[in-house]
Amino acid sequence: MGYLLKTITASYLIDGAEDEETDAARIVVYEDEELQQIVFDTGRSGSVRGMATRIHIELKPRQRYYWKVQVWDRMGRCTESDTAWFETGLLSGGFRGQSITPDLDPSVQPIYIKSFTLEQPVKTARLYITCLGVYEAFLNGKRIGDEVLAPGITAYNHYIQYQTFDVSDMLLEGKNLLEVRAGDGWYKGMYGYRQNEKYRQGKKFELLADLYVNGACALSSDCSWKVRKSNIIMSDIYNGEFRDDTVDEKIYFPVREGLLDKRLVKERLGVPVKQKEIISPVDIIRTPAGEIVLDMGQNMVGWVSFFCREKVGHKISLEYGEVLQNGCFYNENYRTAKARFDYISDGAEKKISASLCFFGFRYVRLSGFTEVHIEDFQGEVVYSDLNRTGEIRTGNEMLNQLISNILWSQKGNFLDIPTDCPQRDEKLGWTGDAQIFSGTACLNMDCYAFFRKYLNDIALEQEDTGGLVPQVVPSVGRNERTSTAWGDAALIIPWKMYRYYGDESILEEQYDSMKGWIDYIDHQNLVNGTNPGLWQNGFHYGDWLALDGGCYHMPTGGTDIYYISSAFFCYSVEIIAKTAEILGKEEDYKRYSNKAAEVRAAIQNEYFTVNGNLCIDTQTAYIIALEFGIVENEVQRELIKKRFIERIRKDGYTLKTGFVGTPLILNALSDCGRSDLAYKLLLGNEYPGWLYPVTLGATTMWERWNALNPDGSMSDTGMNSLNHYANGSVQEWMYCHMAGICPKEDGAGFSKVVIKPEIHPGIGWLDLKLQTMAGGYEIFWKIKEDCKLYFRCRIPFGACADIMLPSAEGNISVNGIEGTYHEGVICGLRNGVHEIEYRLRKDYRAYYSLSDSVKELVSNPKIKGFLYDKVPMLCHTDKAEIQNMTLPEMSKLPFFLGIGNRLGLEELVLKEIESYIKEIPK
Ligand code: BGC
Numbered sequence: 078m079g080y081l082l083k084t085i086t087a088s089y090l091i092d093g094a095e096d097e098e099t100d101a102a103r104i105v106v107y108e109d110e111e112l113q114q115i116v117f118d119t120g121r122s123g124s125v126r127g128m129a130t131r132i133h134i135e136l137k138p139r140q141r142y143y144w145k146v147q148v149w150d151r152m153g154r155c156t157e158s159d160t161a162w163f164e165t166g167l168l169s170g171g172f173r174g175q176s177i178t179p180d181l182d183p184s185v186q187p188i189y190i191k192s193f194t195l196e197q198p199v200k201t202a203r204l205y206i207t208c209l210g211v212y213e214a215f216l217n218g219k220r221i222g223d224e225v226l227a228p229g230i231t232a233y234n235h236y237i238q239y240q241t242f243d244v245s246d247m248l249l250e251g252k253n254l255l256e257v258r259a260g261d262g263w264y265k266g267m268y269g270y271r272q273n274e275k276y277r278q279g280k281k282f283e284l285l286a287d288l289y290v291n292g293a294c295a296l297s298s299d300c301s302w303k304v305r306k307s308n309i310i311m312s313d314i315y316n317g318e319f320r321d322d323t324v325d326e327k328i329y330f331p332v333r334e335g336l337l338d339k340r341l342v343k344e345r346l347g348v349p350v351k352q353k354e355i356i357s358p359v360d361i362i363r364t365p366a367g368e369i370v371l372d373m374g375q376n377m378v379g380w381v382s383f384f385c386r387e388k389v390g391h392k393i394s395l396e397y398g399e400v401l402q403n404g405c406f407y408n409e410n411y412r413t414a415k416a417r418f419d420y421i422s423d424g425a426e427k428k429i430s431a432s433l434c435f436f437g438f439r440y441v442r443l444s445g446f447t448e449v450h451i452e453d454f455q456g457e458v459v460y461s462d463l464n465r466t467g468e469i470r471t472g473n474e475m476l477n478q479l480i481s482n483i484l485w486s487q488k489g490n491f492l493d494i495p496t497d498c499p500q501r502d503e504k505l506g507w508t509g510d511a512q513i514f515s516g517t518a519c520l521n522m523d524c525y526a527f528f529r530k531y532l533n534d535i536a537l538e539q540e541d542t543g544g545l546v547p548q549v550v551p552s553v554g555r556n557e558r559t560s561t562a563w564g565d566a567a568l569i570i571p572w573k574m575y576r577y578y579g580d581e582s583i584l585e586e587q588y589d590s591m592k593g594w595i596d597y598i599d600h601q602n603l604v605n606g607t608n609p610g611l612w613q614n615g616f617h618y619g620d621w622l623a624l625d626g627g628c629y630h631m632p633t634g635g636t637d638i639y640y641i642s643s644a645f646f647c648y649s650v651e652i653i654a655k656t657a658e659i660l661g662k663e664e665d666y667k668r669y670s671n672k673a674a675e676v677r678a679a680i681q682n683e684y685f686t687v688n689g690n691l692c693i694d695t696q697t698a699y700i701i702a703l704e705f706g707i708v709e710n711e712v713q714r715e716l717i718k719k720r721f722i723e724r725i726r727k728d729g730y731t732l733k734t735g736f737v738g739t740p741l742i743l744n745a746l747s748d749c750g751r752s753d754l755a756y757k758l759l760l761g762n763e764y765p766g767w768l769y770p771v772t773l774g775a776t777t778m779w780e781r782w783n784a785l786n787p788d789g790s791m792s793d794t795g796m797n798s799l800n801h802y803a804n805g806s807v808q809e810w811m812y813c814h815m816a817g818i819c820p821k822e823d824g825a826g827f828s829k830v831v832i833k834p835e836i837h838p839g840i841g842w843l844d845l846k847l848q849t850m851a852g853g854y855e856i857f858w859k860i861k862e863d864c865k866l867y868f869r870c871r872i873p874f875g876a877c878a879d880i881m882l883p884s885a886e887g888n889i890s891v892n893g894i895e896g897t898y899h900e901g902v903i904c905g906l907r908n909g910v911h912e913i914e915y916r917l918r919k920d921y922r923a924y925y926s927l928s929d930s931v932k933e934l935v936s937n938p939k940i941k942g943f944l945y946d947k948v949p950m951l952c953h954t955d956k957a958e959i960q961n962m963t964l965p966e967m968s969k970l971p972f973f974l975g976i977g978n979r980l981g982l983e984e985l986v987l988k989e990i991e992s993y994i995k996e997i998p999k
Contacts, residue, residue: 079166079205079241080526081344082136083533084582086129089146089158090852091874094908098875099148104130106144108137112160116142121149127875128826128850129580138168139203139289166241166344167205167287174297176285176335179304183265183281186307189257190329193296199248202295204255206286207239207342209335211262211312211433216247217254224349225432225459229493230263230506231347231530232551235537237337238345239285248290255296257284260312260433268314268504269553283335285342303329312433315414315502317397320431322423323390346530347461350493352379354458361451362440364405369449371441376777376800378437378489378499379459380418382430386447389424393445397438399500399799402791406442409794414502435459437489437500437800439776460488463522466848469811472841472859475762478771483805486778487514487521490802494531494551498780498798505549506531509563509618513740514802515570516809519577520847528570529583535567536590544597546590548618560618561642562737567594568649572656579826579850584656591653595669598646610679612642620697622781623735624765625728634735636697640684641737647676648705680707689713696724697738700745718749725754726930727961732758732765732782740806747814752835753923753999755814759807760839767807778805816845816856821879826850832870833881834858838922851876855910860917868913870906878906882913884921890914925994927987931967932960940994947990948982964990 087104102125106117117134119125134142142165146158179187204221206214207228214221221242228238259282262268288296306326311319358381359374371381376399387393397416398408408416416438418431443449469480490496495511495518496504511531518524535550546564547556571587574580584591598612605614619641620626623634654669684692689712691698699721701707708714725746734742746755762768765782773785780801783792791797813819817834820827827849834843834856842859852873859867866885872878882889885901891913903913925934931951935941945952959967968982 176337178335387422397436486802508566512566544593620735625733743810884918
């Protein structure tokens with residue numbers, strides 16, 4: 078209701094049908110509930126798709142539209158859907174009301190008040206309302222709607238969203254009272270970079286409202302409204318809230334006309350933010366410092382509500398933190414954010430909570446409470462109202478906890494905009510973080526509307542910056558800074574959305590923004606006089622937080638930043654070329670395809686040797702060479718793959734990657750045919766790795782691989798969030814490789830998929846449920862004890878799946894019927910549940926080989942015994958750089974190092990070792 082309808086698409090799903098295909102479909106849109114006035118009709122047609130059919134209507138303001146779908150099967154039988162609806166907002170007519178501002182010091186948090194009389198019975202009523210700051214509205218004492226922190230955060234200098242509420246059942250014939258409580262929120266508070274006054278957004282509260290009753294405007298904001306001082310004395314996104322319920326001044330102050338330009342006020346795009354879940358604390362801790370601390374058992378975002386039984390005038394406080402240190406309360410990693418809720422009781426026994434701010438926390442320090450009863454407290458979990466679409470469970474409990482941590486970091490950081498972290502003095506829409514995590518996010522939850530708003534703001538910001546995509550969007554007053562991989566959010570996010578949701582309109586809507594970013598890079602090359610085929614100028618965050626760089630204070634990692642920026646340039650140009658092709662923009666398609674080839678060639682010239690080797694020997698360098706299509710030639714690809722695997726081995730099979738490499742490393746390993754290594758990295762529980770935080774009890778993703786030291790102490794306070802989703806981007810690999818489901822090139826939105834599971838004994842089984850635009854998929858696989866693979870999948874109506882099963886040869890039973898399928902490839906499975914079982918070839922798991930490092934070999938006790946027996950000198954080679962070598966490499970070490978040939982690693986011995994280890998599974 079009341080959304081900004083830039084492009085309208087209609088989608089539907091068919092469920093429970095036995096047939097495999099429909100013959101035709103029809104979508105009809107009506108203007109009236111009786112379904113008499115047709116305003117749009119596709120007609121019965123074979124080309125009406127279930128996914129994202131374009132609807133063209135000349136929209137009328139404040140109009141509810143009704144729509145239906147009819148489908149015909151091949152026998153000509155017709156089935157009809159229930160009626161659905163959508164409703165427009167005020168559209169171009171805009172608000173009748175005037176923006177009003179309290180005639181009070183701007184620091185006073187106001188409650189706007191308007192009493193009014195309605196002469197007629199109310200049939201329908203809508204309140205259109207927005208505010209500079211954040212607000213909650215009440216009609217006749219009752220809260221309107223269930224969203225919090227409205228109107229949300231937007232690029233305020235471009236637009237402010239208004240909300241539409243159906244208040245038909247809340248209004249009375251006769252006297253009514255409308256009250257709107259406002260708080261500083263993102264707009265007016267200390268939100269932005271490091272609480273700097275300079276980056277305060279707006280200075281004044283303003284309110285704009287129209288109330289329509291039975292189709293006519295019955296009330297508007299104007300100077301007849303009044304304000305009183307709110308019981309919320311202070312509210313701030315970083316610092317929290319101070320609420321004093323003894324404030325009950327019945328003193329009314331006038332309002333003045335505000336300065337808000339009504340042309341900036343637009344229909345909402347953002348998904349409402351709501352209190353989505355409630356959790357109970359698991360413990361009340363008395364700390365060594367004598368504090369009382371509530372443990373929610375889960376790092377969460379929102380606030381704690383409590384039942385207050387304190388006497389009038391009694392003050393209590395709640396302070397929020399993510400972790401205990403030495404058993405005591407701690408929140409130094411919040412930096413300047415005070416993150417507290419202070420409350421003065423009016424003596425009434427009632428439920429109390431913050432409402433105009435939010436906190437990221439697991440622990441809450443309670444002060445001033447006369448008595449503390451655990452059952453009086455609740456964690457109210459707040460995030461954008463997004464539906465869960467993907468779920469993965471496996472036979473590995475640690476991995477399941479990681480999956481849960483990723484989901485909780487998504488919940489906590491998908492609060493109107495995608496943020497880096499929800500607790501310290503940032504809570505900012507960092508574009509890089511959003512880009513990295515967008516794939517996982519879109520599979521875990523339906524994020525279409527959520528990202529659409531974010532991308533809309535990116536595009537608006539670009540209007541002021543000549544195409545530059547700010548590092549943070551909304552840019553909160555600093556739109557001049559950007560970086561590669563951050564700005565590329567403008568292309569990568571819409572592209573992921575298109576691939577996973579199948580709706581081209583997002584590409585269309587964002588096309589100029591995508592182009593804008595490419596143009597910006599071209600322009601930078603022009604003004605800096607640098608090679609136009611690369612991007613070798615300006616500031617970049619590089620492989621942010623990678624472990625192979627030297628600089629602690631600027632952790633851009635060990636991979637040349639301009640190689641990274643050039644590689645992203647190539648990848649983004651590739652995306653826009655594909656986008657132009659999909660949108661039928663022939664000219665652009667040609668232009669950008671050529672450009673992509675030019676950039677690729679320039680990167681080859683600059684960063685590769687004549688023989689095809691990459692000059693930068695880091696994990697991330699190889700990863701992006703492989704994943705961004707920089708190395709196309711098959712022979713060269715094989716070389717780069719080999720070098721990449723060697724690099725990882727030399728790094729002791731540990732991650733060295735940062736924001737650029739981490740999201741892609743497991744994909745790169747799978748592409749190298751080394752899912753065994755991908756699993757090894759994923760399932761390792763030592764630092765650095767995804768499961769290390771799990772061993773320390775993490776319930777969300779951490780910003781740094783070593784946010785906490787093994788003894789539980791914080792490794793750093795400067796930049797150390799315990800709720801940062803970036804490294805959670807690994808879950809996209811779990812969907813696309815562990816479960817193995819991926820939309821085909823021509824199957825965006827999962828209408829056509831490949832299911833190619835990569836199995837591993839380390840997880841034993843996997844269970845996936847994925848709701849897509851093409852319907853619900855299910856995948857289950859289990860490695861059974863008798864070395865058989867049981868595989869089951871459910872393909873939704875109208876979709877089509879090619880299954881590629883691992884280590885399959887000979888007979889495979891599909892739905893109980895034995896058949897021979899070449900290399901386990903079964904093409905074109907459709908609607909329904911399919912069960913497959915077969916005996917796995919021996920190579921379904923990895924075996925040791927001479928290309929493994931010595932460290933890896935001796936980690937297996939059997940091999941260790943054998944090796945030390947065969948080559949006794951080996952036990953003297955305990956230095957890391959030597960341990961990371963392979964045996965053949967070691968055998969070539971110069972004599973003077975004291976090992977080498979003296980080890981007795983002659984060709985023959987190596988052969989003997991090889992034939993022994995290749996029979997031992999990893
Ligand atoms: C944020 C990051 C962000 C980075 C820029 C940090 O303070 O929390 O996640 O991307 O700055 O490098």
